[in-house]
Amino acid sequence: MSQSLRTPVLFFVVALLFILEGSTSFWVFSGSWNSSLAILNMALISAIMALGVNLQWGYAGLFNVGIMGFVALGGLATVLISMPVTHGAWSQGGIGIVFGLLVGAATVIAAVLLHTRMAAGRSRTLAVLGTLIVGFFVYRYIFDAGVAGVEAINPAQTGFLGGLNPGGPDNYKAHGYMTVLAWPVGGLLAAGAAWVVGKTALGLRSDYLAIATLGISEIVIAVIKNEDWLSRGVKNVIGLPRPVPYEIDLQQSADFVARADSLGLDTTTASTLAVKLSYSALFTVVLVALIILAQLSLNSPWGRMMRAIRDNEVAAQAMGKDVTKRHLQIFVLGSALCGLAGAMMTTLDGQFIPGTYQPLRFTFLIWVMVIVGGSGNNFGSVLGAFLIWYLWVQVEPLGQWLMAVITSSMADGSALKDHLINSAAYMRLFSMGIVLLLVLRFSPRGLIPEK
Amino acid sequence: MDFLNALVALSNFVLIPAIAYGSQLALGALGVTLIYGILRFSNFAHGDTMAFGAMVTILFTWWFQSMGISIHPLPTALLALPFGIVVTAMLLILTDRTVYRFYRRVKAKPIVFVMASMGVMFIMNGVVRFIIGPGDQRFADGERFIIRARDFKNATGLNEGLAFKTSQGITIVTAIIVVAVLFWFLNRTRTGKSMRAFSDNEDLALLSGINPERVVMITWIIVAALITIAGTLYGLDKTFKPFTYFQLLLPIFASAIVGGLGNPLGAIAGGFVIAFSEVTITYAWKKVAVYLLPESLEPSGLVQLMSTDYKFAVSFVILIVVLLIKPTGLFKGQSV
Numbered sequence: 001m002s003q004s005l006r007t008p009v010l011f012f013v014v015a016l017l018f019i020l021e022g023s024t025s026f027w028v029f030s031g032s033w034n035s036s037l038a039i040l041n042m043a044l045i046s047a048i049m050a051l052g053v054n055l056q057w058g059y060a061g062l063f064n065v066g067i068m069g070f071v072a073l074g075g076l077a078t079v080l081i082s083m084p085v086t087h088g089a090w091s092q093g094g095i096g097i098v099f100g101l102l103v104g105a106a107t108v109i110a111a112v113l114l115h116t117r118m119a120a121g122r123s124r125t126l127a128v129l130g131t132l133i134v135g136f137f138v139y140r141y142i143f144d145a146g147v148a149g150v151e152a153i154n155p156a157q158t159g160f161l162g163g164l165n166p167g168g169p170d171n172y173k174a175h176g177y178m179t180v181l182a183w184p185v186g187g188l189l190a191a192g193a194a195w196v197v198g199k200t201a202l203g204l205r206s207d208y209l210a211i212a213t214l215g216i217s218e219i220v221i222a223v224i225k226n227e228d229w230l231s232r233g234v235k236n237v238i239g240l241p242r243p244v245p246y247e248i249d250l251q252q253s254a255d256f257v258a259r260a261d262s263l264g265l266d267t268t269t270a271s272t273l274a275v276k277l278s279y280s281a282l283f284t285v286v287l288v289a290l291i292i293l294a295q296l297s298l299n300s301p302w303g304r305m306m307r308a309i310r311d312n313e314v315a316a317q318a319m320g321k322d323v324t325k326r327h328l329q330i331f332v333l334g335s336a337l338c339g340l341a342g343a344m345m346t347t348l349d350g351q352f353i354p355g356t357y358q359p360l361r362f363t364f365l366i367w368v369m370v371i372v373g374g375s376g377n378n379f380g381s382v383l384g385a386f387l388i389w390y391l392w393v394q395v396e397p398l399g400q401w402l403m404a405v406i407t408s409s410m411a412d413g414s415a416l417k418d419h420l421i422n423s424a425a426y427m428r429l430f431s432m433g434i435v436l437l438l439v440l441r442f443s444p445r446g447l448i449p450e451k
Numbered sequence: 452m453d454f455l456n457a458l459v460a461l462s463n464f465v466l467i468p469a470i471a472y473g474s475q476l477a478l479g480a481l482g483v484t485l486i487y488g489i490l491r492f493s494n495f496a497h498g499d500t501m502a503f504g505a506m507v508t509i510l511f512t513w514w515f516q517s518m519g520i521s522i523h524p525l526p527t528a529l530l531a532l533p534f535g536i537v538v539t540a541m542l543l544i545l546t547d548r549t550v551y552r553f554y555r556r557v558k559a560k561p562i563v564f565v566m567a568s569m570g571v572m573f574i575m576n577g578v579v580r581f582i583i584g585p586g587d588q589r590f591a592d593g594e595r596f597i598i599r600a601r602d603f604k605n606a607t608g609l610n611e612g613l614a615f616k617t618s619q620g621i622t623i624v625t626a627i628i629v630v631a632v633l634f635w636f637l638n639r640t641r642t643g644k645s646m647r648a649f650s651d652n653e654d655l656a657l658l659s660g661i662n663p664e665r666v667v668m669i670t671w672i673i674v675a676a677l678i679t680i681a682g683t684l685y686g687l688d689k690t691f692k693p694f695t696y697f698q699l700l701l702p703i704f705a706s707a708i709v710g711g712l713g714n715p716l717g718a719i720a721g722g723f724v725i726a727f728s729e730v731t732i733t734y735a736w737k738k739v740a741v742y743l744l745p746e747s748l749e750p751s752g753l754v755q756l757m758s759t760d761y762k763f764a765v766s767f768v769i770l771i772v773v774l775l776i777k778p779t780g781l782f783k784g785q786s787v
Contacts (some may be wrong), residue, residue, distance in 0.1 A: 207493040215767035430577030436570035
């Protein structure tokens with residue numbers, strides 16, 4: 001099949017899967033449009049992450065396994081932008097925290113400056129060490145006092161700095177547009193982190209970059225989990241405002257009820273569908289815009305240069321291309337996309353729960369999407385994201401069905417039967433591994449290969 | 452007296468745990484480094500294979516316990532260890548035959564191997580959770596302590612107690628034995644020498660008639676032994692939970708790289724560097740400081756440089772610093 005035919009056919013097949021999930025309750029399909037749309041919304045977000053990874057891997061050959069960290073930073077941005085400021089947090093410690101962080105940063109800069117300016121020798125070592133030690137204790141002294149002040153404010157409800165929502169604690173949900181404003185901020189936050197990582201780790205060999213990014217993502221999660229003043233840590237932030245209407249408001253609107261009736265839907269279902277559809281519409285707009293940009297960049301001189309660097313670094317260098325700089329650029333861009341998607345995901349969830357960030361789900365699954373879809377091809381990555389996310393969700397009922405078939409001949413109440421049925425949920429990881437290995441082995445260029 | 456108390460507190464909370472943890476990391480890092488030296492890729496499935504090995508050992512332990520077989524005062528897990536190693540070795544050889552051998556044949560780039568190892572990681576992850584579940588499992592039995600804190604206090608008359616767990620003692624002794632055997636094997640036997648030759652210069656090794664498939668198979672068997680032992684010891688010392696093994700990947704890689712990838716001696720040194728840094732930086736030093744400093748200078752806080760949750764950050768920072776300053780690691784590893 002030629003590629004120009006292959007792409008639409010594959011997209012059609014995936015669309016059919018979503019339609020089946022919504023319309024028929026046969027086999028593993030639930031027959032609920034709500035479920036189908038829920039999968040679709042997350043698939044749209046995953047597609048943006050996959051685009052970001054494809055930018056790094058497909059265009060430039062950078063192996064980033066720290067996606068989870070950038071996604072979490074995006075989620076953090078949603079909290080920092082869309083939540084209302086905690087009353088008194090800034091006066092009771094917020095300023096101290098910022099000042100403490102500035103002292104910390106100044107210490108590091110001073111140490112680096114001393115290291116570069118002074119002549120090598122024992123006096124330099126002592127000066128650098130002294131600066132670091134004194135700076136660390138001053139930083140901790142100021143910072144800890146600020147943290148204690150912020151976290152003491154009504155710890156059961158707030159105890160964090162809060163965000164920038166102009167509505168205040170009582171009315172912040174009316175300013176739902178703030179979450180959408182948080183999306184680009186999430187991208188920026190992730191881009192900033194990526195710049196720091198890239199600056200230090202991009203010069204290294206590919207496996208080392210992988211390990212460095214794996215490490216940074218764990219650290220980001222550790223920071224978010226522990227710094228309660230920032231986003232309440234493992235106490236979670238719930239009740240984020242929404243850019244779309246609330247189900248309950250829709251159900252109480254006479255206009256909406258009348259319209260739902262005319263479509264023959266009961267009000268509750270119609271309201272949940274309407275909310276999910278509005279999210280889908282928002283996400284689709286972002287995704288389509290990003291695909292267009294990605295396609296334009298891929299076919300621009302810049303995209304050709306990137307692929308040239310990927311295919312032969314030495315030759316590209318000989319042609320006068322600054323490989324390290326271009327790598328840093330694309331690493332920052334790709335990570336920004338992951339941050340953006342992370343902010344969108346937190347918006348969709350309506351809550352920020354650091355404990356849910358698992359590398360298998362947020363880093364390695366995205367990689368499976370890109371590899372299965374076809375690295376180097378934007379449409380491939382998007383298709384991979386839709387397909388793999390769909391499978392990730394549907395493997396669970398599939399596993400249960402499979403276990404039911406396997407155990408049907410066993411006696412009821414036998415320990416093995418119970419164990420098999422209870423363990424069906426772990427089929428997910430297993431099947432993703434199988435899919436990845438099969439694609440890597442038999443179709444290493446993915447479902448829609450790079451042209 | 453105060454000095455002795457400080458010393459005991461230091462050994463109890465820093466030295467002994469760090470040595471035990473360092474031994475576990477060193478065994479894990481030896482596996483990473485061997486795979487890197489012979490097969491030339493960073494194996495992302497390492498942590499989950501470790502969980503698999505520990506799981507098989509646990510299953511055998513439970514079986515032995517149910518039959519009443521024990522080697523009291525030592526934990527039954529030691530008896531189950533050889534069985535765990537055999538099963539893990541068979542699994543690793545099977546993954547090599549089904550997954551990695553193909554890429555060796557087509558001479559794929561190292562990054563393709565890394566990706567394949569990601570797939571293997573997913574599968575192992577699923578298999579372990581499928582068989583034993585995602586939760587904590589207890590399997591330690593036998594005597595819990597070699598030295599109890601209270602006995603130590605009574606015997607010495609010091610305020611500080613020293614507790615030396617059996618699992619820590621076993622970890623240290625086992626690690627010494629395993630490392631000694633491994634180095635004897637690599638340096639003295641014909642097979643070990645052929646492995647080192649293969650690692651140093653593949654073409655030359657092939658030219659002198661070394662069978663690459665045999666070298667690879669032996670590597671996997673050694674790796675299986677190393678990580679089953681490391682995983683079981685870690686499980687005995689702390690707890691067995693599949694996800695913690697996945698998270699061990701980072702400190703293990705850090706140890707291997709800090710020491711110099713491909714260099715077994717470096718892997719051991721790296722393991723201890725990482726373990727000691729993690730423990731000293733996340734330990735609350737107040738207890739030691741109280742004994743050493745005069746009362747007027749006693750610290751009010753815990754004197755903890757970083758909260759324990761940042762231990763990943765410690766191994767990561769050391770990793771980055773070493774990579775930037777000395778990319779080949781402390782001991783000369785393979786070139787970057």
